[in-house]
Amino acid sequence: MTMKPIHVIGGGLAGSEAAWQAAEAGVPVILHEMRPMRGTEAHKTDGLAELVCSNSFRSDDAETNAVGLLHAELRLAGSLIMRSGDAHQVPAGSALAVDRDGFSADVTERIEAHPLITIERGEVAGLPPEDWDLAIIATGPLTAPSLAEAIRSATGADALAFFDAIAPIIHFDTIDMDTCWFQSRYDKVGPGGTGKDYINCPMDKDRYEAFVQALLDGQKTEFKEWEGTPYFDGCLPIEVMAERGPETLRHGPMKPMGLTNAHDPSVKPYAVVQLRQDNALGTLYNMVGFQTKLRHGEQTRIFRMIPGLENAEFARLGGLHRNTYINSPTLLDGTLQLKRRAGLRFAGQITGCEGYVESAAIGLLAGRFAAADRLGRPLAPPPATTAFGALLNHITGGHIVSDDEPGKRSFQPMNVNFGLFPPAATPKPEGKRLRGKEKTLAKKKAITARAISDCRAWLGLDTTAEAAE
Numbered sequence: 001m002t003m004k005p006i007h008v009i010g011g012g013l014a015g016s017e018a019a020w021q022a023a024e025a026g027v028p029v030i031l032h033e034m035r036p037m038r039g040t041e042a043h044k045t046d047g048l049a050e051l052v053c054s055n056s057f058r059s060d061d062a063e064t065n066a067v068g069l070l071h072a073e074l075r076l077a078g079s080l081i082m083r084s085g086d087a088h089q090v091p092a093g094s095a096l097a098v099d100r101d102g103f104s105a106d107v108t109e110r111i112e113a114h115p116l117i118t119i120e121r122g123e124v125a126g127l128p129p130e131d132w133d134l135a136i137i138a139t140g141p142l143t144a145p146s147l148a149e150a151i152r153s154a155t156g157a158d159a160l161a162f163f164d165a166i167a168p169i170i171h172f173d174t175i176d177m178d179t180c181w182f183q184s185r186y187d188k189v190g191p192g193g194t195g196k197d198y199i200n201c202p203m204d205k206d207r208y209e210a211f212v213q214a215l216l217d218g219q220k221t222e223f224k225e226w227e228g229t230p231y232f233d234g235c236l237p238i239e240v241m242a243e244r245g246p247e248t249l250r251h252g253p254m255k256p257m258g259l260t261n262a263h264d265p266s267v268k269p270y271a272v273v274q275l276r277q278d279n280a281l282g283t284l285y286n287m288v289g290f291q292t293k294l295r296h297g298e299q300t301r302i303f304r305m306i307p308g309l310e311n312a313e314f315a316r317l318g319g320l321h322r323n324t325y326i327n328s329p330t331l332l333d334g335t336l337q338l339k340r341r342a343g344l345r346f347a348g349q350i351t352g353c354e355g356y357v358e359s360a361a362i363g364l365l366a367g368r369f370a371a372a373d374r375l376g377r378p379l380a381p382p383p384a385t386t387a388f389g390a391l392l393n394h395i396t397g398g399h400i401v402s403d404d405e406p407g408k409r410s411f412q413p414m415n416v417n418f419g420l421f422p423p424a425a426t427p428k429p430e431g432k433r434l435r436g437k438e439k440t441l442a443k444k445k446a447i448t449a450r451a452i453s454d455c456r457a458w459l460g461l462d463t464t465a466e467a468a469e
């Protein structure tokens with residue numbers, strides 16, 4: 001009896017990788033791609049895995065960079081996207097950049113040539129029919145409208161964000177806690193809180209006025225044509241609020257009410273920037289209400305004017321662009337499967353990861369999970385200590401639900417970064433105390449060494465030191 005195929009919808013970074021992984025596991029796949037019959041606002045060709053903007057897979061440094069580590073794990077897992085990327089590399093320093101046409105042509109040719117993959121060109125205009133018992137939706141940030149609408153009605157009206165207003169996220173260990181303090185407004189405990197849930201950064205009048213002026217003067221990114229989605233008052237960019245008047249921010253996200261500076265209780269702050277815990281590990285904090293379309297360089301410059309954030313390192317900067325993604329932590333189980341419909345998985349940017357490499361990685365996992373189901377050999381999710389696991393945990397559950405802002409989404413798309421990993425014990429060289437940059441580097445190396453070893457074990461590869469060399 002021939003094996004029933006897995007249907008993969010969308011031949012982008014995630015769908016191509018998912019199809020490849022399932023087929024390499026011995027399961028037939030039908031890959032549905034709507035281009036060239038129907039295009040998107042950003043794709044220009046009919047090639048699979050088209051890179052819609054930059055040609056960079058970012059850092060290829062697997063020892064001290066989180067996306068570099070993800071590259072390494074993808075290579076260990078036999079990723080098609082990395083294989084074609086490596087084959088079409090162009091010089092880019094420590095980054096992996098690719099010839100976009102050569103890369104896409106290579107992915108397309110290899111998929112076309114795979115004996116277990118059939119490509120069907122055409123739009124899938126609604127949810128996969130029930131007789132597609134195993135299917136993966138990997139239709140990306142620009143999912144065609146009728147499928148997007150079908151997903152929206154199947155998952156709930158607020159479960160599909162079409163518009164992405166994101167605020168910057170900061171690494172906790174770069175916040176100066178001698179200036180900032182933990183406190184919830186009016187010390188409110190709330191359900192599941194402690195009364196000390198926010199980090200507060202105080203500003204006096206002069207600093208506030210200089211900050212508002214910097215926001216007004218800062219260079220903004222322009223909206224592209226395809227980004228014509230209107231924004232609503234609930235997520236106005238911070239610089240648009242500043243344009244409405246000098247006091248607007250002080251009565252909005254920067255209001256100082258109900259907060260007492262623990263380091264200087266007698267002086268009332270004129271304005272306060274609040275940071276909220278962003279992941280369960282407590283290693284990342286987001287800037288509450290600071291969605292912005294300032295240019296990235298301007299964001300780092302201007303936000304470092306905030307007392308306590310002078311040395312802040314950003315895990316992600318803010319931005320506004322069209323993005324279709326589901327509220328994965330509530331909708332998906334730990335193997336990317338829709339809780340309401342067994343066998344239907346999501347992969348790629350539509351799950352709430354961000355970036356080419358991350359999308360491919362989630363495609364790889366979805367393809368492997370689906371193939372394991374078909375073969376009747378359930379597959380445990382990758383350990384949280386690997387880049388695969390860290391990213392998967394962010395998508396399926398690592399975020400913090402915000403109880404104090406009913407109706408707002410707390411789950412936001414993110415690139416892979418070290419803040420998503422559980423801390424690792426840093427080896428202490430004898431007779432030497434590591435400080436500053438050296439210490440940060442040692443911490444990163446400890447995380448990446450542990451990740452590679454755990455990833456090899458998860459993949460069933462040899463984990464001896466020689467094999468890992």
Ligand SMILES: Cc1cc2nc3c(=O)[nH]c(=O)nc-3n(C[C@H](O)[C@H](O)[C@H](O)COP(=O)(O)OP(=O)(O)OC[C@H]3O[C@@H](n4cnc5c(N)ncnc54)[C@H](O)[C@@H]3O)c2cc1C
Pocket residue numbers: 009010011012013014015032033034035039040042043049050052053054055122123124125138139140141142143144147347348349350354355356357359360
């Ligand atoms: C304008 C723009 C610029 C970006 N720039 C960058 C960047 O510089 N660097 C970066 O890392 N990331 C960038 N991204 C994010 C980027 O889109 C993702 O990183 C990556 O492409 C997502 O991979 P994916 O497989 O999830 O989606 P995609 O690569 O977009 O693939 C989805 C595929 O599904 C197809 N499809 C959609 N709907 C249907 C349907 N109903 N039926 C059949 N097929 C369908 C599409 O044609 C497409 O081929 C950008 C995104 C946008 C929108």
